[in-house]
Amino acid sequence: MANKKITSRDVDFAQWYTDVVTAARLASYSNVKGFVIYEPNGYAIWERIMHEFDKQLKATGHQNVAMPMLIPENLMNKEGELISGFAPEVAWVTQGGEKTLEERLCIRPTSETLFSDYYSNVVKSYRDLPMKLNQWCSVLRWEKETRPFLRSREFFWQEGHTVHATKEEAEKETMDMFQMYQQFFENYLAIPVVTGRKTEKEKFAGAEYTYTIEALMHNGVALQSGTSHYFGQKFAEAYNIQFLNKENKLEYAYQTSWGISNRMIGALIMVHGDDMGLVLPPRIAPKQVVIISIGEDEKVNSVTSDLYQKLLNAGISVSIDDTDKSPGFKFAEAEVNGIPVRIEVGKRDLENDVITIARRDTGEKMTVSKDEDIVPYINHLMDDIQDNLYQKALKRQQELTFEARSLDEVEKIMEEHPGFVKADWCGSLDCEMKMKEIKGTKSRCILEQEQPLTGKCIVCGKEAKHLVVWGIQY
Amino acid sequence: MANKKITSRDVDFAQWYTDVVTAARLASYSNVKGFVIYEPNGYAIWERIMHEFDKQLKATGHQNVAMPMLIPENLMNKEGELISGFAPEVAWVTQGGEKTLEERLCIRPTSETLFSDYYSNVVKSYRDLPMKLNQWCSVLRWEKETRPFLRSREFFWQEGHTVHATKEEAEKETMDMFQMYQQFFENYLAIPVVTGRKTEKEKFAGAEYTYTIEALMHNGVALQSGTSHYFGQKFAEAYNIQFLNKENKLEYAYQTSWGISNRMIGALIMVHGDDMGLVLPPRIAPKQVVIISIGEDEKVNSVTSDLYQKLLNAGISVSIDDTDKSPGFKFAEAEVNGIPVRIEVGKRDLENDVITIARRDTGEKMTVSKDEDIVPYINHLMDDIQDNLYQKALKRQQELTFEARSLDEVEKIMEEHPGFVKADWCGSLDCEMKMKEIKGTKSRCILEQEQPLTGKCIVCGKEAKHLVVWGIQY
Numbered sequence: 001m002a003n004k005k006i007t008s009r010d011v012d013f014a015q016w017y018t019d020v021v022t023a024a025r026l027a028s029y030s031n032v033k034g035f036v037i038y039e040p041n042g043y044a045i046w047e048r049i050m051h052e053f054d055k056q057l058k059a060t061g062h063q064n065v066a067m068p069m070l071i072p073e074n075l076m077n078k079e080g081e082l083i084s085g086f087a088p089e090v091a092w093v094t095q096g097g098e099k100t101l102e103e104r105l106c107i108r109p110t111s112e113t114l115f116s117d118y119y120s121n122v123v124k125s126y127r128d129l130p131m132k133l134n135q136w137c138s139v140l141r142w143e144k145e146t147r148p149f150l151r152s153r154e155f156f157w158q159e160g161h162t163v164h165a166t167k168e169e170a171e172k173e174t175m176d177m178f179q180m181y182q183q184f185f186e187n188y189l190a191i192p193v194v195t196g197r198k199t200e201k202e203k204f205a206g207a208e209y210t211y212t213i214e215a216l217m218h219n220g221v222a223l224q225s226g227t228s229h230y231f232g233q234k235f236a237e238a239y240n241i242q243f244l245n246k247e248n249k250l251e252y253a254y255q256t257s258w259g260i261s262n263r264m265i266g267a268l269i270m271v272h273g274d275d276m277g278l279v280l281p282p283r284i285a286p287k288q289v290v291i292i293s294i295g296e297d298e299k300v301n302s303v304t305s306d307l308y309q310k311l312l313n314a315g316i317s318v319s320i321d322d323t324d325k326s327p328g329f330k331f332a333e334a335e336v337n338g339i340p341v342r343i344e345v346g347k348r349d350l351e352n353d354v355i356t357i358a359r360r361d362t363g364e365k366m367t368v369s370k371d372e373d374i375v376p377y378i379n380h381l382m383d384d385i386q387d388n389l390y391q392k393a394l395k396r397q398q399e400l401t402f403e404a405r406s407l408d409e410v411e412k413i414m415e416e417h418p419g420f421v422k423a424d425w426c427g428s429l430d431c432e433m434k435m436k437e438i439k440g441t442k443s444r445c446i447l448e449q450e451q452p453l454t455g456k457c458i459v460c461g462k463e464a465k466h467l468v469v470w471g472i473q474y
Numbered sequence: 475m476a477n478k479k480i481t482s483r484d485v486d487f488a489q490w491y492t493d494v495v496t497a498a499r500l501a502s503y504s505n506v507k508g509f510v511i512y513e514p515n516g517y518a519i520w521e522r523i524m525h526e527f528d529k530q531l532k533a534t535g536h537q538n539v540a541m542p543m544l545i546p547e548n549l550m551n552k553e554g555e556l557i558s559g560f561a562p563e564v565a566w567v568t569q570g571g572e573k574t575l576e577e578r579l580c581i582r583p584t585s586e587t588l589f590s591d592y593y594s595n596v597v598k599s600y601r602d603l604p605m606k607l608n609q610w611c612s613v614l615r616w617e618k619e620t621r622p623f624l625r626s627r628e629f630f631w632q633e634g635h636t637v638h639a640t641k642e643e644a645e646k647e648t649m650d651m652f653q654m655y656q657q658f659f660e661n662y663l664a665i666p667v668v669t670g671r672k673t674e675k676e677k678f679a680g681a682e683y684t685y686t687i688e689a690l691m692h693n694g695v696a697l698q699s700g701t702s703h704y705f706g707q708k709f710a711e712a713y714n715i716q717f718l719n720k721e722n723k724l725e726y727a728y729q730t731s732w733g734i735s736n737r738m739i740g741a742l743i744m745v746h747g748d749d750m751g752l753v754l755p756p757r758i759a760p761k762q763v764v765i766i767s768i769g770e771d772e773k774v775n776s777v778t779s780d781l782y783q784k785l786l787n788a789g790i791s792v793s794i795d796d797t798d799k800s801p802g803f804k805f806a807e808a809e810v811n812g813i814p815v816r817i818e819v820g821k822r823d824l825e826n827d828v829i830t831i832a833r834r835d836t837g838e839k840m841t842v843s844k845d846e847d848i849v850p851y852i853n854h855l856m857d858d859i860q861d862n863l864y865q866k867a868l869k870r871q872q873e874l875t876f877e878a879r880s881l882d883e884v885e886k887i888m889e890e891h892p893g894f895v896k897a898d899w900c901g902s903l904d905c906e907m908k909m910k911e912i913k914g915t916k917s918r919c920i921l922e923q924e925q926p927l928t929g930k931c932i933v934c935g936k937e938a939k940h941l942v943v944w945g946i947q948y
């Protein structure tokens with residue numbers, strides 16, 4: 001049963017996305033051009049993500065801090081590649097407290113500069129290392145187009161910035177965080193990802209290399225979903241982060257940075273959502289279970305509150321929809337909001353000593369004895385939903401992953417139905433740019449563990465260095 | 475035993491404050507003028523505050539959202555009093571993405587404008603009301619002087635903004651939140667507060683009235699610690715927030731806003747801290763217990779890890795300091811960081827089957843059987859510390875609360891030792907300004923429940939309308 005307010009996903013995917021965001025009240029456009037308002041339902045998902053991922057950060061020895069939101073121009077300019085990468089898209093503060101500032105300040109687009117400046121002040125000896133800091137904040141990039149959760153001038157993220165005494169340790173951190181991202185996507189968001197190193201063209205401005213996790217949306221468009229950068233000593237040299245090593249000699253430190261953002265909410269919508277609205281994996285859903293009673297009498301009320309109490313006590317996020325709307329309206333609302341499990345407590349059902357349980361992912365309805373041991377039943381059901389969502393997404397991703405042995409093949413795939421396209425590449429920028437002419441196809445990442453398909457670059461025919469996954473991106 | 479890095483509190487209070495902030499690594503000055511860096515130890519306290527207070531917000535039906543950080547000038551200007559109150563201290567973005575903007579945007583100093591604009595779009599009927607939204611964010615005010623946690627250009631806070639169908643309901647919300655602040659200060663921060671309504675001069679720009687909680691620092695200086703504002707229909711009229719009421723007539727909505735900020739960390743330092751550093755109440759301390767072993771052998775290690783596991787399992791925030799520093803160094807560090815309870819597991823102590831437990835608030839050391847039932851012991855001790863800190867602070871506040879019956883008396887008190895001064899006031903701005911000439915003494919709040927002392931205004935001698943608490947403020 002489709003929702004009238006939502007355009008069919010197969011008819012117009014972009015409009016479907018906007019409709020889901022609006023109908024599920026996740027975000028709305030603000031009167032500040034290019035900025036969105038993260039409404040309660042949308043922000044609650046972000047809170048769940050922060051809560052779960054922050055636990056993992058703390059468990060692995062990371063600490064949260066808060067750096068200033070503004071960066072003086074001279075500090076921003078110290079590392080040349082970074083500023084040339086970000087200059088076209090930053091916002092500048094030029095007036096403060098009715099005065100024109102002597103030096104303009106940009107609103108952080110990312111905070112390598114501030115963390116590096118801080119580290120240059122506090123890192124003295126190898127004993128101070130590693131320092132593994134993180135912040136949850138919003139950053140600004142002056143984007144021209146706005147799509148809630150995918151691209152807007154202000155977005156929310158975590159940015160981790162670490163400094164280490166050795167290359168090996170910094171490289172391990174880069175890899176560890178990249179793997180933590182992958183596992184978070186798979187285990188919490190139920191989203192499979194393709195992973196690997198970015199090409200030189202696509203890596204982060206200022207990084208020695210970048211690892212990325214890439215997810216495929218239902219329509220076959222790729223979404224860069226999390227990146228982890230190794231900086232070597234580049235920023236340490238630009239910002240003078242030196243420490244006395246074990247041999248009592250001054251040495252430049254080794255750094256990393258890594259981030260995931262509220263794009264994740266966009267990915268959740270576009271990977272799991274359907275024509276009825278949002279579909280949330282139980283492990284990240286702010287509300288896991290909603291109980292709706294149909295008809296009202298003593299028995300209905302007592303069964304409802306009994307179920308509620310049992311689930312609540314078991315640590316399940318449950319609520320009762322006791323508004324004065326009709327049951328049908330409540331069902332539709334639970335569906336559009338993507339609540340994984342709906343329990344219906346009906347007067348007639350109770351005459352047969354049963355309740356009805358509906359799962360959002362498949363729409364299936366189950367008749368269950370009212371005396372069923374409800375906590376293990378629901379926990380098991382939620383595990384099943386979580387797993388089913390992942391398997392469905394994986395199947396879709398596999399169906400939309402292609403191998404191409406010629407440019408014609410790439411063109412044909414992208415015309416018919418975009419997706420991930422595996423193809424050999426010689427490593428040259430020219431060939432990467434040539435691929436881009438096909439509907440903006442870009443390299444997603446280098447598959448380091450896999451061998452080239454034919455051994456020849458798909459564009460120039462010269463010897464292939466890498467097997468690369470290509471895709472059209474958000 | 476004083477800490478060498480910390481100036482004595484009685485010698486130079488301002489320097490003592492700075493020394494504690496630095497020695498406990500709570501915050502440091504950044505290279506961005508007027509901005510501070512919230513370091514791990516400082517930010518961890520803020521996280522604890524957010525965690526505890528956010529639970530209370532959610533339990534009372536508030537929902538979190540995120541509004542844009544930038545406000546277009548025309549939107550900011552719609553309510554006249556607000557903008558005239560904030561205009562001198564906002565920062566303006568005039569350039570975005572290499573272009574000069576057609577309209578400048580200010581970085582939010584507070585977000586009444588954005589919430590009101592949002593409400594004007596989404597509030598249609600009394601059925602949509604109340605809407606009780608909140609955001610945790612940072613805001614900017616272009617302050618000239620910087621003191622970490624007390625006054626800096628960027629600070630962190632929560633700002634709640636609610637909209638209601640009736641005056642009564644909005645006034646109740648104003649009062650409920652004000653009381654929630656008071657209880658949070660007393661129950662979690664162990665800080666007693668004086669509470670009441672602000673005078674016209676001191677109320678929030680644009681509010682009909684403001685309620686405030688005011689805390690007294692160890693040196694007798696007052697700190698405005700949390701405010702709750704009732705707006706009536708002022709913003710609703712300026713931003714056109716109208717709804718169909720139960721009689722099906724259009725009516726302007728009633729609003730409130732309220733906030734508490736990272737000033738709370740400044741209050742924690744200045745109310746409870748001493749010459750050894752920070753002193754944190756157990757209910758808000760990020761680390762409640764630290765275990766330090768002295769000497770190393772199998773028995774020491776096994777007792778240490780056994781204690782750790784028991785406390786951890788009981789939900790107590792405990793850590794083992796297993797760095798290779800000396801025990802004395804570790805003790806000092808635990809003290810400067812304000813960790814409420816320190817457990818020492820020593821080789822020699824264990825020969826007598828005891829461990830040593832030290833409480834940070836009094837410095838007292840207790841010898842306890844190693845077979846003591848440690849969880850209830852520590853929980854009881856922490857309750858005792860929490861209570862002791864509150865009682866000590868209350869006693870200090872009472873000692874530094876004076877009654878004055880003449881301007882001379884006020885002057886004498888403020889010269890000898892500042893504090894809270896109760897004095898009668900006629901209600902005129904002139905008399906309030908006259909008080910300010912005495913070392914900047916300002917009204918803190920009107921004591922609505924208390925009767926005037928003499929019935930005559932302390933300044934002009936005319937009939938007193940209110941008993942007011944006055945103080946020198948941060």
